[in-house]
Amino acid sequence: MSPPVSRTNNEGAPAERKPSGGARARILLVDDDPVNQMVALGLLRRHGWEAVAAANGKDALQILAKQSFDLILMDLQMPEMDGYQTASVIRQIEAQSSSASGARETTDAVGERTGQRGGRVPIIALTTASQPGVREKCLTAGMDDYLTKPVSPADLYAAVEKYLGSNPK
Amino acid sequence: MQASVEQSGAPADKILPLYEINRATEQEKQTIRNDVALTDEQKAQKLETVQTARENALRKVLGEEIYQRFLQQNTKP
Numbered sequence: 078m079s080p081p082v083s084r085t086n087n088e089g090a091p092a093e094r095k096p097s098g099g100a101r102a103r104i105l106l107v108d109d110d111p112v113n114q115m116v117a118l119g120l121l122r123r124h125g126w127e128a129v130a131a132a133n134g135k136d137a138l139q140i141l142a143k144q145s146f147d148l149i150l151m152d153l154q155m156p157e158m159d160g161y162q163t164a165s166v167i168r169q170i171e172a173q174s175s176s177a178s179g180a181r182e183t184t185d186a187v188g189e190r191t192g193q194r195g196g197r198v199p200i201i202a203l204t205t206a207s208q209p210g211v212r213e214k215c216l217t218a219g220m221d222d223y224l225t226k227p228v229s230p231a232d233l234y235a236a237v238e239k240y241l242g243s244n245p246k
Numbered sequence: 247m248q249a250s251v252e253q254s255g256a257p258a259d260k261i262l263p264l265y266e267i268n269r270a271t272e273q274e275k276q277t278i279r280n281d282v283a284l285t286d287e288q289k290a291q292k293l294e295t296v297q298t299a300r301e302n303a304l305r306k307v308l309g310e311e312i313y314q315r316f317l318q319q320n321t322k323p
Contacts, residue, residue, distance in 0.1 A: 111316065112304060116264045119256035205272065227268035230261075 102241045103127045103145065107137040107163065108152040108203065113226070117150065120230050126237065134158025138166060148240050149200045151220065153211070161218040164200050168219035171197055199240040203228060263307045271300045 104126050106117050114130045121128035129144070131137035133155040149167070153160035175196055202215045202223035215223050224236055256264050278284065278292045305313040 112264060112268060115256040116261055116268060119258065119261040123258060123261065227265060227272050230265065
């Protein structure tokens with residue numbers, strides 16, 4: 078696991094990109110702030126990725142039980158179930174799903190869905206700068222990286238491309 | 247899941263203005279939270295003012311119709 082990198086909010090105009098063909102990478106955005114959702118979904122789709130939003134951790138787990146994703150962008154402070162809890166649950170489910178994979182018939186829908194695209198879905202936390210000890214807490218919860226909100230278009234694209242590759246596919 | 251303004255993403259021409267509003271709001275909130283001269287009550291008041299300013303800015307950027315739709319989708323009954 079590479080260490081999370083704190084990013085500065087550089088400006089960057091969201092250049093529109095078209096997918097290069099084939100299935101587009103799918104991203105689940107988990108954020109309770111509807112304006113953040115609007116901005117992030119707009120940016121991600123404009124870049125050619127498929128993006129779906131969940132308003133909290135519980136919603137995210139429900140969506141993950143039905144759909145598979147290549148990457149998860151996770152807000153940390155949310156009602157119902159926060160980002161740390163949600164990430165921990167996703168990792169637990171993935172681990173259970175993976176350890177039972179020998180002669181398994183997976184019964185856990187989330188594990189099955191997240192496992193479809195390589196077994197471990199990268200999770201990037203979305204944090205506010207004021208949260209202390211965020212790096213350690215993110216790692217402990219099983220997240221891979223974090224971005225400081227509000228995330229600039231350039232930083233968002235760089236982080237997503239780091240885990241998905243530069244192709245929207 | 248019900249389609250909504252945020253689920254469909256911001257219209258292309260609104261993305262950067264919305265981002266700028268978020269950025270300015272977050273910076274302002276950060277400054278208030280870090281201001282040791284303010285009491286918790288003063289911080290709460292100032293944060294509320296910032297939130298109101300954010301809503302006004304959103305209304306301006308989104309336009310009244312989309313803003314009202316946005317409010318309806320995000321107001322708990």
